[in-house]
Ligand SMILES: Nc1ncnc2c1ncn2[C@@H]1O[C@H](COP(=O)(O)OP(=O)(O)OP(=O)(O)O)[C@@H](O)[C@H]1O
């Protein structure tokens with residue numbers, strides 16, 4: 001766990017970048033710092049690995065004050081990923097990834113073997129290992145940056161807008177990959193972004209900072225969307241809060257009706273379309289075990305008759321949710337959201353509804 | 359052309375204490391000594407100033423002074439101050455000539471390393487010295503070598519001033535040739551100096567291939 005206790009950073013020119021910040025980033029979870037430009041996200045992050053030292057207050061890593069640890073030693077135990085990847089241009093990819101193991105004195109063979117393992121873990125072809133950074137795309141470089149941060153298996157990972165320099169499609173896949181990695185590695189991650197959607201997608205806990213470096217609200221994404229603390233947070237969250245919040249409501253609770261006769265199925269009972277005089281009409285499906293209420297609603301909107309088809313993991317129809325049933329579910333969750341306060345020791349659930357949604 | 363044939367074709371020019379091989383060796387001795395001393399001063403200084411960011415004014419002052427100082431004038435000054443008879447009057451002006459390109463390019467090379475790269479290096483847990491030698495220096499190497507090359511070429515071309523104070527080197531062919539109106543010697547000496555400069559250029563091109571990482575060479 002990373003604990004900020006009344007942390008303030010005042011730069012020599014008098015700028016107060018972070019003002020009396022107190023919060024906890026739980027072990028094994030992703031905590032996102034989000035807020036408008038200049039609100040002190042980077043400063044807060046960099047005080048954890050002492051790239052910047054706090055003016056007052058304390059930052060504890062588990063129970064140890066980071067100020068008690070010599071910075072290089074501290075940093076070797078904390079993965080750090082920055083926006084421009086910052087790969088060493090003169091070293092091959094494999095040696096870039098092995099940077100910290102080399103520093104820690106691992107022998108070359110072991111360090112390289114570990115690096116190859118990590119390249120695979122972050123989804124990079126092993127033939128890229130012998131290339132130089134300039135021979136990689138931005139997205140690939142960013143993956144290498146993540147692999148490098150993970151190389152010595154640090155329990156803590158700090159990420160400063162790691163995906164903001166790549167195009168939206170690559171960004172989305174990097175985000176997915178991070179969630180996937182995290183579901184296996186359970187690192188304590190502090191992730192900085194100015195993109196609220198990214199914060200909501202990735203965060204187990206989201207800390208919204210306002211300009212002047214003060215904490216506006218810290219909550220899990222669902223609570224943030226349903227109960228913004230004030231106008232600043234509400235405005236920062238933007239539009240569609242209601243519908244976005246439904247991403248956090250699992251679809252398991254929806255009462256399913258039996259598959260109606262006018263749904264055409266193939267021999268494996270996978271849906272083909274709604275029968276009508278003019279042929280088959282489009283349809284939408286959701287998986288109640290994996291998907292969110294938002295996905296179910298979306299499926300309903302895709303069918304002309306407003307009925308969402310529930311399917312199992314193999315895509316076989318197992319029932320339907322009519323608009324009435326969905327209304328019911330909405331009524332149940334629309335007004336009183338579930339609380340999902342992050343628990344420091346909680347395991348990340350394997351079937352978090354967000355993880356299925358992309 | 360005849361002059362060149364006269365100069366290079368005369369067997370006597372190739373032997374003795376004032377023959378071409380000896381003169382070339384002398385020339386290379388002055389040049390190498392001055393160049394090495396300059397490199398030993400300027401490379402560490404440039405690395406240090408670039409890395410710490412302190413003392414940048416030294417680089418600026420040196421660069422400007424270099425443009426203003428006439429090598430020959432300095433030579434005369436040193437001779438007036440300490441007299442002839444040693445190699446110092448030649449070495450000092452040559453070192454003064456050789457330092458600025460190395461210093462400026464080394465400094466700029468280190469300074470010019472991407473701030474994100476430097477940041478990432480510290481962020482990984484490298485210590486200051488490791489950042490300098492494992493990240494900044496390899497990244498700055500193309501510029502450092504450029505500085506060394508410019509400097510070496512200047513020194514080789516200018517080492518002929520040794521002849522003015524009675525020392526050897528290829529300058530002798532030029533000075534003595536002018537004095538005795540033996541123009542084939544003047545031209546032959548000039549050609550030899552140009553060839554040496556070319557050889558230096560070639561040497562550095564090879565060195566560049568060998569020591570600069572392909573990852574950095576491409577980025578330039
Ligand atoms: N070295 C510095 N000296 C003085 N002021 C600084 C320094 N670094 C940052 N600041 C100021 O501190 C405030 C917070 O900066 P910080 O970089 O932490 O913001 P940020 O939230 O990361 O912004 P962005 O989203 O633009 O990256 C800003 O007002 C910035 O101008």
Ligand SMILES: [Mg+2]
Pocket residue numbers: 041042043
């Ligand atoms: Mg920032």
